[in-house]
Amino acid sequence: MITSQQPSIPVRVAGIDQVTPSVKTFTLEHAEGITLPCFSGGSHVVVTMKDAQGQVCHRNPYSLTSPPDDGRCYRISVRRDDAGRGGSLFMHERLGEGDLLEISAPVNLFPLNVLARRHVLIAGGIGITPFLAQMHELRQRGVPYELHYQFRDDDGAPYRDAIAAREPTATFYESDRGEYLDPLAILRDQPLGTHVYVCGPAGLIERVSDAAAQLGWPARHVHAEAFTAPPVGEPFTVVCNRSEREIEVPGTASVLEALEGAGLEPPCSCRGGACGECETRVLEGDIEHYDHFLSDDVKAANSRMMICVSRARSQRVVLDL
Amino acid sequence: MQAETTVAEPNVKPVETFRDDFTYSNSPEAIRRFPFPFPEDSYMYSVNIEPHNGGPPGSAYAPAFDIDEHYLSEIEERRRVLEEDPSRCTVLPHMMTAQWDTLELLMESLSTDYPQHFTLTRDGDRWTWENRLLGIRDTFTFGDPETLPREPFEYITRQVQGDFTLHDQRDDMLYMDGGMLTCQADWSLQFDLGMNFHEWHGPVPRAHEMGIFDRALKYLLNLQVGHPVRRLNWTMTVNPRMDTSPENYHKWGIDRARVTPENVGDKAHLRVELQALYRLPRSNAVLFSIRCYLISVNELATIPKWAKRFHRVLKTLPDDLADYKGFIDYRPLVVDYLSQFDDGEELTPGAAPG
């Protein structure tokens, strides 16, 4: 069987744009000058960052925002998170034009439903990124769609002007001015065959999901970008049952990252608790689940965990690895 | 594709037939490169998926899509089947992006693996495709179906050996929303079109209960662009008949009753499918290629290890699997016939001929 430690694509940073004071856009080209694979709107790549000694220090997933059928370059947007685990700071402060990076092949965990007759896209802040590529695709296919974009102030609204110039269906909501999108109003009169997609803060996802449920939308027509950045927490110890190894997980690293740091290669793909690839059996210990993959029953039973985002509540967990 | 992999130069035979007079046969070289599916003396249904990233030089696993000595024969058989029943190639309208993805993947792979036969020249969206085996040279605009003589999926799969199905991914499920099926092992594209992964797999004995399809599905949902996977499947067919479709079952079903101890070595064929799965980039769909290989029991018996191994596999195969695969009635004839080749010696592990 295969592990998903797939060979990566070497890329060169061809351009860096400061889009807002806290958001930078990176243009990536294939390091060997060849074309990159086309992708579908909503896809992300996992960016591998290495420190001065060449050691992997961060691996973060970012949505691709460039036109999906253009293999000349990829673009990703990164919001600086000073309280985060350091990946976004690395991208903002350490990376310069001409630097080399490794990325995974594009993976889509937030695809458009091709049978939909109408698409409603709802973005909060940096959550606009997957929709940038999807709107390219929808324009090309000629399928009706509308975009609703909620943000706090200009700093929280990357691409606002570009979108306003290109997307006649876009509506903007600036919370600093007291403008809030109303999911009930947006979803109330949508015709049969409509799908709604939401990407942004957990609160926005919840409000949209609640409104759709209240209006009787079938759950299959409601899609949320399920990525979770691995949270920062308390350190703990992982015991690998099969390889009989004990590995310390620091507060700022995930179990997956700690295992990789120790030279193990557990299967994984999205690194955001969404794809299910790194599901691991738990033999002992209490788990704080952060993923969107396991069912509530399985989570409550403490029998399995997604090691890319979830952490231990106990000081020690034993995993079937 | 691994760098050390080299692809065989296929010595393409003139057209042979897969019906009526059945002139199809395998050369000694084709026999030696047959993808024999049994690494052990017994068989049980399993997921058995591995990366499709090349294989031993010259083997069926080396190229992305294998072109062999039967190329012209299989292309002609496909043309005849489609002439009688055009619905054997059907793609639902929402799969147009996946059609172009398929065309690109097949043209890129074939022109890379077999530059002596196929050439793809790309000038922006202006593409020129040359297939020297069939004498085809077409220039078209990628993305514009009007510039090709047929829809892109049918255009290219009429030029490649093996069946193909297209699967859309939505709601964490794969739906079979298109295909080209002219050499299928007894299932109907027209009927199964639009089915989800579980509906389509139907009654494989024990497989649902063993959780095999749940695991395979979860695996395939995470399939990545550029990292195809493959597995082997097998059954038996009477006569070298490619089109064992349910649509024509009333015509070929009787063959199963016509196997005798005298003709079993020539009539009974091991049918192996080399199945490969590709994530398609623009559509996020999955392309499933099902490449069918046929070998008569007599041809197989020219490799002593395979005759012994196949004898043991058939003898110990559970009845429900033999029934599902459709050869339970003539299995005893094949087992008896093969017993003459099996002295009971311990065989080396693995499926290699020697």
Added chain:
Amino acid sequence: MSMPGIKSKPVYTGLTPDPGACQHVLAGEGPGTEALLRMRRELAEGNDGMAPAASSVALFYTAGAGPDRGDELARDGHGSPRFFPDTDGLCQALNEYLADAGMGVRLYVAGSEAFLWRVVASARDGVGMSEAAIQMERCGPPARPVCCIHCKTTDPAVSTTVYQCPGCGLNLFVRDHFSRRLGVYQGVCVDAEAPGDVPEPEELDS
């Protein structure tokens, strides 16, 4: 006769008002009358977690496979049903109605198996309605719509395990394999390997 491994055979449950829905539409034919009457009553009264629906719930009816019990529906006091001479007419009017409805609408269908899937296919392919928003109750005798895999002729009501295809005359075995896209079971030649050896037909029980 049922193969436990076949996952494509539909499982029908009775109709129940969906408390999450904002609008309810009923469609049925003769054999489904009982289910339609029950649904109208339950929707009008409300139930656990659901307020009574608007006083009149749209109902589309055709006698179809019969017997015709339209007069009972007209008399039951929960608004006027819309009557149609055939299923095609019903589907067309239903789609016009659904095209104006929103994402919160639920469709409840009651009748023979052939009727259920004709209505589902029409709403799904015509106005993009999700199968997740449609409930079905199979009513009347357990007859199946079956399509001959050989000549593609569909018989809308096959009641035995083996039957003769009205199109090509072959003797067909009725498999449990079902296509939701076509709304039919698969009929496959039963005596291909031994011509003339046709098993005795048995009544289908589901």
